[in-house]
Amino acid sequence: DTAVSQTPKYLVTQMGNDKSIKCEQNLGHDTMYWYKQDSKKFLKIMFSYNNKELIINETVPNRFSPKSPDKAHLNLHINSLELGDSAVYFCASSQLERGLDTQYFGPGTRLTVL
């Protein structure tokens, strides 16, 4: 009954490879997000997406791209992986409640680029 799930939990890969991380939510939420948490635990939003609008944090390299096959899924594709991409990536989802969303997070995917 996991609300927001991500796969894989761990991902180890070589520099230059292309990889994807999957995210699914069963909460019926309209909006999904991707966050990056660096080695100092700092969380930074990368994307937010609902079925009408994709908002990209301008600091995110265009090697990163979200893909949403349907409202319950938001996958993260990363091309030409670099060492600095090593981090924990969190997916989240939300639904507007009294004019503001409350975000619920997945368990995270730890990406290690060698």
Next chain:
Amino acid sequence: AQSVTQPDIHITVSEGASLELRCNYSYGATPYLFWYVQSPGQGLQLLLKYFSGDTLVQGIKGFEAEFKRSQSSFNLRKPSVHWSDAAEYFCAVGGNNDMRFGAGTRLTVKP
């Protein structure tokens, strides 16, 4: 621009002692404030949130937080800490497409 500051990087308390984790924010309008907890190797779990109304907010696991507009603070408290509370705690402000997180406070609980 909105921002969040958690002044304490690491706090150690004894089991059974009281706890207060500090959070200060900068926000142009009425802030929407959150506290999340991250256990080792886990995702973020929402502890509580403040949108409006009563400035003392009750959350899960016995936590509460008080919004003080005059001090731009939203400190998290618990009267008696349990060993299972050891984790990283994040304060956040904003929402929708612009959620900003603090750097986190790591809580260690001594037996």
